[in-house]
Amino acid sequence: MSVLSKPLKIALLQLSAGANKQANLSKVREYIAKAIKENSSLDLIMLPECFNSPYSVSEFPKYAENIPNGETTKFLSDIAKEYGILVIGGSYPERGQDDKIYNTSVSFNRQGEIIAKHRKAHLFDIDIPGGITFKESISLTGGDKATVFSLPDFGAIGLGICYDIRFPELAAIAARPPQNSFAMFYPGAFNTTTGPLHWHLLARARAVDNQVFVILCSPSRDITSGYHAYGHSLVVDPMGNIIAEAGEADEIVYAELDPELITKARAGIPVTIQRRFEIYDDVAKDAKISDI
Numbered sequence: 001m002s003v004l005s006k007p008l009k010i011a012l013l014q015l016s017a018g019a020n021k022q023a024n025l026s027k028v029r030e031y032i033a034k035a036i037k038e039n040s041s042l043d044l045i046m047l048p049e050c051f052n053s054p055y056s057v058s059e060f061p062k063y064a065e066n067i068p069n070g071e072t073t074k075f076l077s078d079i080a081k082e083y084g085i086l087v088i089g090g091s092y093p094e095r096g097q098d099d100k101i102y103n104t105s106v107s108f109n110r111q112g113e114i115i116a117k118h119r120k121a122h123l124f125d126i127d128i129p130g131g132i133t134f135k136e137s138i139s140l141t142g143g144d145k146a147t148v149f150s151l152p153d154f155g156a157i158g159l160g161i162c163y164d165i166r167f168p169e170l171a172a173i174a175a176r177p178p179q180n181s182f183a184m185f186y187p188g189a190f191n192t193t194t195g196p197l198h199w200h201l202l203a204r205a206r207a208v209d210n211q212v213f214v215i216l217c218s219p220s221r222d223i224t225s226g227y228h229a230y231g232h233s234l235v236v237d238p239m240g241n242i243i244a245e246a247g248e249a250d251e252i253v254y255a256e257l258d259p260e261l262i263t264k265a266r267a268g269i270p271v272t273i274q275r276r277f278e279i280y281d282d283v284a285k286d287a288k289i290s291d292i
């Protein structure tokens with residue numbers, strides 16, 4: 001039996017976010033209504049990284065909210081409940097109890113209850129001369145756990161945020177026993193330097209490494225903003241094939257995750273049972289998993 005119990009129908013909302021939080025949330029609401037109108041049998045909606053605020057280290061503290069008591073968490077919970085749909089709530093800046101700021105993703109069941117919370121573990125601190133310099137650690141603190149949770153009626157999934165995809169350990173922890181996830185979801189905002197270099201490569205690599213679906217949801221590209229997101233929200237199957245992809249503008253991407261594709265990939269190339277843990281350590285053993 002596959003680790004995914006039945007086909008999962010998903011929609012990725014590739015949307016840009018501006019300075020006005022209310023306008024950003026209204027746009028999300030409008031696109032969710034559109035997605036459900038276009039595809040009434042949808043199971044899950046996913047949003048991009050930083051969908052309620054600009055992607056900017058100086059702006060994060062101004063937009064940061066308490067989770068679960070802030071307005072964006074309530075907004076997402078209401079949507080999940082209203083439409084009876086699973087929601088992977090992209091990410092938004094969180095002000096923790098410790099007064100530190102995190103880049104956090106919250107997921108909801110069909111009743112609007114929180115089923116997972118992931119704090120971006122690996123902060124995006126890079127400096128590519130002639131390309132891009134970015135330092136999330138100026139205002140953000142990294143989370144300290146991997147996130148794996150059960151998507152009701154479907155099975156386990158892992159979740160990381162953007163730069164987390166560069167670290168294969170989180171996906172390996174999610175995909176291997178004892179977690180046995182069928183997919184890795186990454187809300188992510190690569191940019192016009194790193195996107196063309198690595199976006200597809202990393203998504204396909206994580207999929208093939210672990211024989212799972214990999215789903216990336218990006219903001220759309222707004223060249224009037226301070227950060228030019230790459231776009232190209234993506235769904236990759238367990239063999240590494242791209243089965244759905246957005247362009248650069250606002251767009252909804254639909255895909256169906258078919259359990260048979262996992263079964264076939266694992267039967268044909270049985271790496272899941274060929275690992276040599278007597279040669280190297282299994283990162284999935286004793287991993288620190290988020291418990292909300």
Ligand SMILES: NC(=O)CC(=O)C(=O)O
Binds near residue numbers: 163164166189190191
């Ligand atoms: N924005 C990110 O967190 C990551 C990114 O753009 C990259 O890894 O490239």
